[in-house]
Amino acid sequence: MKTYNYKTLQGLLRQCGGRYFTFYDFHAGRFYHRSKGWVKYTLSDEGRREAARLFAGVVWNRVNDGRVDQCMYYRGRLCGILERLWIYKDGRPTYCAGQDYVGEIRYIRRLMA
Numbered sequence: 001m002k003t004y005n006y007k008t009l010q011g012l013l014r015q016c017g018g019r020y021f022t023f024y025d026f027h028a029g030r031f032y033h034r035s036k037g038w039v040k041y042t043l044s045d046e047g048r049r050e051a052a053r054l055f056a057g058v059v060w061n062r063v064n065d066g067r068v069d070q071c072m073y074y075r076g077r078l079c080g081i082l083e084r085l086w087i088y089k090d091g092r093p094t095y096c097a098g099q100d101y102v103g104e105i106r107y108i109r110r111l112m113a
């Protein structure tokens with residue numbers, strides 16, 4: 001499988017085949033390309049930092065470098081709840097909540113700690 005290199009997060013988001021890029025895809029190193037299907041990718045350090053800052057802004061109210069690093073260097077289990085942290089193609093981050101938003105965000109924070 002070919003690996004695609006991207007310098008910016010916006011460049012990667014333009015090539016997304018779906019409506020959004022998930023935290024799960026961010027750490028799995030793969031995403032759904034609009035014409036090639038599932039592909040591997042690499043992102044520059046600035047792009048990774050930008051994506052981690054957007055994801056951290058969804059999980060925590062006050063974003064600092066430590067929390068961005070928690071998102072950027074997450075080495076825990078990639079469970080399904082992390083597929084609901086999204087960055088839309090236009091660059092807006094969000095979380096698709098289930099029934100208990102507060103409990104789910106608390107669980108995500110515990111996963112990243």
